[in-house]
Amino acid sequence: MQVTAVQFGLMICGGIMLLLGIGLFVEAYRTGSREMQVGLLTQDLIAHEADSAFLTSAEGVIRYANPAATKRFGDFQGSPLRDVFARMLAKPEPVLQRMMARVALGGAAKEDIVTRRGHFRLSVTAFASDSMMWRLDDLSEGANAGPGLTESPAGGPPVMTVGANGAVQRMNEPLRTLLGGRPRTLEEVFTDLPLRSGQIHIVQTAGGQVSAVVAQIDVSEGASDIYVLPAETVPAPRQIGAGWDAIxxxxxxxxxxxxxxxxxxxxxxxxxxxxxxxxxxxxxxxxxxxxxxxxxxxxxxxxxxxxxxxxxxxxxxxxxxxxxxxxxxxxxxxxxxxxxxxxxxxVTELKTLEAQFVQSQKMQAIGQLAGGVAHDFNNLLTAISGHCDLLLLRHDEGDQNYGDLIQIHQNANRAASLVGQLLAFSRKQNLQPEIIDLRDTLSDLTHLLNRLVGEKVTLSLQHDPALAQIKADKRQLEQVLMNLVVNARDAMQGSGEIEVVTENLTLKEQMVRDRAIIPPGEYVVVKVIDKGHGIPPEKLPKIFEPFYTTKRTGEGTGLGLSTAYGIVKQTGGYIFAESEVGKGTQFSLLFPSYDLPVAEPLSISSPPPELTGGKLDGVVLLVEDEAPVRAFASRALRLRGYTVLEADCAEAALEMLKDDELKVDVFVTDVIMPGMDGPTWVRKALTDRPETKVVFVSGYAEDAFADDKSRIPNSVFLPKPFSLNTLTQTVQAQMQDSVNA
Missing domain, CATH: 3.30.450.20 (PAS domain)
Structure with missing residues (x-):
């Protein structure tokens, strides 16, 4: 086979690369062996050191610890160096990272460390390629004397270590200088033992007695470090008392x-x-x-x-x-x-809760007072208007006294309306709820509202086209809206625009607002918005309080918003106010929607139309503790032909009913009476006379005894003050129900 020139060249290059690889391997082996030899030599050098020493990797993992380090800290072979120094420093990582950064720049680093256990010098040197040697030199006086703070560098805080018996074991130079020597016991240092950490004590110094803050820290069983911070150690520019830096x-x-x-x-x-x-x-x-x-x-x-x-x-x-x-x-x-x-x-939160509790008690007390006054006043109005009705029966329109009697009757009705406001505030007024459409109510009320706001104030209404219905007392709701519109007019000082907006609101989750929790459901919202001067934030939480007003003296009674609040809450709704000074105020009313009309039972307080005819037969037992009311009611019923039996208390009525021969068709009784109340005596009487009809009358709302009434069959409620016709029509309706039954 013939070798080409190219192949021959490649063979030469491969041989050269093989020789280079062998050379690099031999050099690395020699280097590693040399570094290993250096490491072993370093271990031999530090093995007999009196201070703690460590060999670590470049990352700070301990490869070797000398016997002094093992004796002091334990065996940490293979652990990070930070685990060792965590026994003497709260946060060792910053110190170690700082020193390793300086080693990377200069090959070595040194730092003094002062702790409550003493003064130490930590040094580190890099050697070989990935190794470091750490030395911990103890510079404290009596370094082997055990736990406790020893000598600290000049300028450190004055401190000493004392035993359980009060003997001074060690102290640093700043404290020796301060005391002018080295005392043996605490009694020689302080004049007002026992010591209280964090408190000011009197210290006997070389220059006399001084005040100092003392901090005592337990370092072992029976031993503690005591820091003494005298007035002289406080920087002068701050001009603060002895040892204030400590606190x-x-x-x-x-x-x-x-x-x-x-x-x-x-x-x-x-x-x-x-x-x-x-x-x-x-x-x-x-x-x-x-x-x-x-x-x-x-x-x-x-x-x-x-x-x-x-x-x-x-x-x-x-x-x-x-x-x-x-x-x-x-x-x-x-x-x-x-x-x-x-x-x-x-204690801001505590005082806020206390103020809210006091306000709640005050509101409750005023509500009870208003309800009680209204109840008694309703009795008086019943007697006044009732006897006025009796007089009107004997005078026709041509009589000279007829006009005076009409004036008395009208003013009695006005007084009854005023009492209704008191009951509205106390949430005890007699509501006559009905299903209403707010669009119709506001439309009927617009003419009156425009007269109230005047010519320079514009009143605009905005309705949701699909506005749901609500169930409320129409007359009381109109009173609320008039109060809010009048307040808006006064806030704008006679000119501007008042907006009344109605809309539907669906809450899928409960809403918390102004400490009120609104459950999820369908609601109808009415907003009354003005662009007036607004209400300051500190006054806004108080606007619903009775007799509280932001108007000037003589311009308001402080009952308008409190009355509105009472009516809305008794209706089952919510009222909120938002305001910003200089921009205006918005009142929001939330009422549960009532879109499914239900056949309403005969209203208790709305008797059937007046029946005409001759004299009526029947026996009525009238139980009323107020003599004027009882006198009027008995005369009114007798004029209609009823036989009336009178009793001034429940006990007298029960005594009268013991006669089995006595036939009674209807009980007419007051609810609240001294001794036994109306529902209680009626229940007792009905055990023997279960078919007897009952008419309850009261100056309080029907809700005051709703639970009792629900357990009394064949009973209706008639609120005071009532007129002659209303009383007789209610009794006649009960009589007819009895006959029909």
Missing amino acids: EDLPVPLLKIATEGAVLASNREARQLLSVTDTDGMRLSDLLDGLGRPLSDWLREASEGRGGNVSQFLRGRGENQDTFVQVTLNIAGMPTDVHLIAVLND
């Missing part, structure tokens, strides 16, 4: 206060709580207020020991006035320089 970062707001009220110092938490960046030159009264008397008097009493560590609830000042702070004072300092340490606690 600057504490998670507890603290103030140092002079007895006359000047704020001497504050830590970071206190400044954040009080929303200030610096307290230099400020007084406590510049930051807090609300004690009801001068704060200087309280501080003076506390400095004299008469405060008794009693906490006070104070309120922030200026823009911070919505913040509430609990302040507890403690006496501190030397007898010649007494000052106060104030511990602050943010």
Whole structure:
């Protein structure tokens, strides 16, 4: 076979490359052997070192630890070096990474490390290609004396280590310089034992007694490190008290206060709580207020020991006035320089909840008062309007007294409307709910609303074409809308546009708004929007309170919105307010939609049309504790031909019914009476007379005894005040039901 020139050339190149590979392998073997020899030699060199030493890879994995390191830290062969130093440093990674970066630049690095266990020097040197040697030199005095802080470098904090019996075991140079020597016991250092960590104590120094903050840290069983931070160690420009640096970062707001009220110092938490960046030159009264008397008097009493560590609830000042702070004072300092340490606690949320609870109690109390007044007033109105009806029966339109009687009757009705507002606020008014379309209601109300707003205010209505129906008392709902429109008119100062918008709203999930939880479902929303001056944010949560008004004195009673709130809530709806100063206010009413009309039962408070005819027969037992009401009702029923038996209390009625010969067709009874109430005595009477019909009358709403009424058959409700015709028609309807049955 003949070899071509090309093939011959390739063979030569291959031989050359083979020789080069063999040469590189031999050199690598020699290098690796040399590095291995260097590593073994280094191990021999550090094996007998008194200080801890380690050989690691370039990544910091321990390949060898000398006996001193193993004795001190344990066997960490194959572990990262950070695991070793984690026993003496809280975060060793930054230190090791910093030193390894310096090794990469210069081949070696050295750094002094001061911990509470002592002063150490860590050095590292790179050798071979991927190896490092680490040395840990202990520079502490008595390095082998066991745990506890020993000598620290010059400029470190004064510190000493003491045993369980109070004997001083070691101390560093700054503390020896401060004390002017090396005492043997704590009694020689402090004059006010026992020590309380974080508190100020009196220290006996070479120059006399000084105040210092003491921090005590347990380092082993029976031994502890005690740091002493005297006034001289505090930087002068800050002009803060002894050892304040030690508590600057504490998670507890603290103030140092002079007895006359000047704020001497504050830590970071206190400044954040009080929303200030610096307290230099400020007084406590510049930051807090609300004690009801001068704060200087309280501080003076506390400095004299008469405060008794009693906490006070104070309120922030200026823009911070919505913040509430609990302040507890403690006496501190030397007898010649007494000052106060104030511990602050943010109680804003607690005070907010307390204010809400108090407001809830106040609203409940006012509601009960309004309901009680309305109930009693309804009895009076029933007697007034009832006797007026009796007089009208004896006077025709041509009589000279007829006009006066009509005036009395009309004003009695107006008074009844006013009482209805009180009951609306207390949510105890008698509602007559019906299914209504808000578009029709607002259309009927537009003429009256336009007269209310005046000529310079434009009223615009916007309706959803497919607006759902709601179930509410039409008359009360009109009252709510009029109140909101009048408020909007006053807010715009006589000119502008008021928008009334209706729309459907579907909630697929519950909505939380203004502490109200709205369940999912279909709702109808009514919005009354104005472009007036708006309501300030601090006043907005109070607008539904009774007698609270943002208008000037004499321009409003403060009952309009509280009445609207009561009506809406009793209807089962929600009312919310949104406002921005200078831009306007929007009130939103949410009512559950009622799109499926249901055949309504005969309304209890709406008797059938007046029946005509002659005298009526039947026996009525009238039970009413109010004599004027009882007198009017009995006369009215007798005029219609009924036989009326009267009783002023439930007990008298039951006593009367013990006569088995007595026949009674209808019980007419008040609900709320002294002693036994109406539903209770009626249930007892019906056990022997189950077919007897019942008419309940009351100045309260029917809801006040709805549960009792549901358990009483053949009963209806008649709200006070009622007229002569209404009473007789209701009784007559019950009589007819009895006959038909």
